[in-house]
Amino acid sequence: MLKGVCTMDTRVDILDNNNLDKDVILRVANIIRDGGLVAFPTETVYGLGANALDSEAVKKIFIAKGRPQDNPLIVHIADFNELEALVENVPDIAKKLMESFWPGPMTLILEKKPIIPDGTSAGLKTIGIRMPSDIIAREIIRAAGVPIAGPSANISGKPSPTDVERCIEDLNGKIDYIIGGETSAVGLESTIIDCMVDPPCVLRPGGITLEMLRKIDEKIYIDKAIMEKPKDNLKPKAPGMKYRHYAPKAPVKIVNGELKKTIAKINEIVQNYIGEGKRVGIMATDETKDFYEDAIVISLGSREDLKTIGKNLFETLRCFDDKEVDVILTEAFDEVGFGVAIMNRLNKSAGFNIINV
Numbered sequence: 001m002l003k004g005v006c007t008m009d010t011r012v013d014i015l016d017n018n019n020l021d022k023d024v025i026l027r028v029a030n031i032i033r034d035g036g037l038v039a040f041p042t043e044t045v046y047g048l049g050a051n052a053l054d055s056e057a058v059k060k061i062f063i064a065k066g067r068p069q070d071n072p073l074i075v076h077i078a079d080f081n082e083l084e085a086l087v088e089n090v091p092d093i094a095k096k097l098m099e100s101f102w103p104g105p106m107t108l109i110l111e112k113k114p115i116i117p118d119g120t121s122a123g124l125k126t127i128g129i130r131m132p133s134d135i136i137a138r139e140i141i142r143a144a145g146v147p148i149a150g151p152s153a154n155i156s157g158k159p160s161p162t163d164v165e166r167c168i169e170d171l172n173g174k175i176d177y178i179i180g181g182e183t184s185a186v187g188l189e190s191t192i193i194d195c196m197v198d199p200p201c202v203l204r205p206g207g208i209t210l211e212m213l214r215k216i217d218e219k220i221y222i223d224k225a226i227m228e229k230p231k232d233n234l235k236p237k238a239p240g241m242k243y244r245h246y247a248p249k250a251p252v253k254i255v256n257g258e259l260k261k262t263i264a265k266i267n268e269i270v271q272n273y274i275g276e277g278k279r280v281g282i283m284a285t286d287e288t289k290d291f292y293e294d295a296i297v298i299s300l301g302s303r304e305d306l307k308t309i310g311k312n313l314f315e316t317l318r319c320f321d322d323k324e325v326d327v328i329l330t331e332a333f334d335e336v337g338f339g340v341a342i343m344n345r346l347n348k349s350a351g352f353n354i355i356n357v
Contacts (some may be wrong), residue, residue: 011248014180015163016088017135022177025136029143031176032057037064039167040140041181042132043208044105044161044190045314046167047076048175049140055117058149062119064174067156072122074107074190074261075129078141086147087114087129088223094195096216103133109194120149130190136181153178159246159314159349160286161250162187166318185313188341193220202226205309205341226344227335228263229352245348248317250281250325252350256332257357266297266329270295273327281320283330285309285356296323305339313345 013024028038034211035057038049048065050057053199054077062069080098083090088111092291097108108224112127123128141148152160153167154330161167164180191206191213199219202210203226213220248267255262266282271294280295286302298316300307320328330346332354333339 010168010175010178012164012168012178012180013057015136017182020136020139025139025143028144028179030036030141032140032144032148033146035060036069036177037061037175038140038180039164039171039175040150041184042058042126042134042137042150042177043185044077044132044188045162045184046153046164046188047137047148048171049076049148049150050149051144052076052120052149053117053213054146055116055119058119060175060199061149061151064171065151065154065156067151068298069119070122071151072124072128073120073151074140074192075116075127076137076148077129077131078138080131084127086116087111087127088113091195091198093198093200093217096196097193097200097213098131100216101208101212102131102226103138103231104131105133105188105190106130106192107192107204107233109192109196109203111196119354126194126196128192134181136179140179157245159236159248159317160189161318162315166225166315185311186307187314188345191341194223205344207338207341209337210340211337222340227340227347244347246314246317247349247351248321248328250320250328252328252330252346252353254330254332254346254350254354256354259288259331261357262331263282263288265355266331266342267292269329269355277322278326281309281317281325281328285329289329295329296320296325297353303333306333306342309333310338310342313342317349 046101050061107128107130109126153162154170162184167178191208192204194201202222255265270280282292282295282297285300289299300312333342335343
C-alpha cells in the first residue's frame with residue numbers, strides 16, 4: 001500500500017525480505033553516500049541511518065530526532081572485514097562474542113579509530129559496533145559501501161518504532177527516505193556490552209541475555225547503574241544510559257509486587273484516576289487482562305513468553321498514545337532473562353516511577 005509513496009519530502013518504499021528490489025537498495029545506498037538520512041528495518045527496532053564517517057550527515061540525525069548531542073550513536077556494519085578500518089585492537093572476548101552472536105542484536109563497545117568522527121561517538125574514544133541480522137539493513141550497508149550510524153528511527157524520547165508506519169508518523173518530511181520491511185522480530189534495542197573493561201560489562205540489556213553471554217564468559221556482568229535513575233552528571237558510554245527514553249505522551253507508572261496484589265493495586269489506582277475524570281490505560285498480560293475494569297486494557301502477551309512481551313512493548317505504549325489516555329499503569333516483570341531488558345525499558349519509560357506493593 002505504501003510502496004513508492006512520496007509523503008511531503010519523504011519517499012516511502014516497502015521491501016519484501018524474500019525478494020529485494022535491488023533498484024530501491026541502490027537508490028537508498030546513494031542517498032546514504034551523499035550525506036542523506038534513511039529509516040530502515042532491523043531485527044531490533046527500525047533505525048535512522050546516515051554515513052557514520054560523515055560528520056555533517058551525522059549532525060542531521062541529531063536534528064531530525066531532537067537527540068542530545070552527548071548521546072553516542074551505534075555504527076552498523078554488514079561484514080566482519082569492515083571492522084579493521086573502524087576500531088583498534090579487538091579483545092579476544094569481543095571476537096568470541098562476535099562469533100557467537102553476530103549478525104544479531106548485540107552491540108560491542110570498542111576503541112574507535114580516528115576515521116570515526118567525534119560527532120558519531122559523542123566525543124568518546126570508544127564506539128558501539130553492531131552487525132544486524134535483518135537482510136534489508138545489511139544489503140543497504142553493503143550497497144552504500146560505508147558503515148551506517150543508526151539510532152532508532154523515532155523522535156528522541158518516544159517509544160522506538162517496530163514497524164514502518166511509526167517511522168512515518170515520527171519522521172515524515174524530516175528525512176530523505178523511509179524503507180519498510182517486516183515488523184522488528186526482537187522489538188527492543190540491542191544488548192550493549194563494554195569490551196573495554198575486564199570482565200566485559202553490559203551497558204544495555206536486550207535480546208542477547210546475560211545468561212546467553214555467560215556461556216561465553218561467566219564473568220560478564222550487568223552495570224547496576226542502568227537499572228537505577230541516572231545521575232544528571234552522567235556521561236553516557238552507550239545509547240540509552242542517561243536520558244528518559246521510550247516514553248509515550250501519558251505518564252507511565254509501574255506497579256511491582258506479587259501478582260494478585262498488583263492487580264488489586266492497579267484496580268484501586270484506576271478508580272482514583274476515574275474519580276479525577278482521567279482516562280486510564282493498563283498494560284496487562286494474557287493471564288491478567290480479564291481482572292481489570294473501567295480502563296483501556298491491552299495485553300502484551302503471556303507471562304510465559306517474555307520474547308513476545310518484549311516485541312509488543314513499544315507498539316503497545318504507542319497504541320495508548322493513539323487512544324489518548326491520560327495515564328498508563330503497567331505490571332512489572334521478573335528481572336531474569338529477557339525480563340531484564342523489558343524492565344529496563346519500562347523503568348526508562350516511567351522515569352523510574354514505581355509503586356511497590
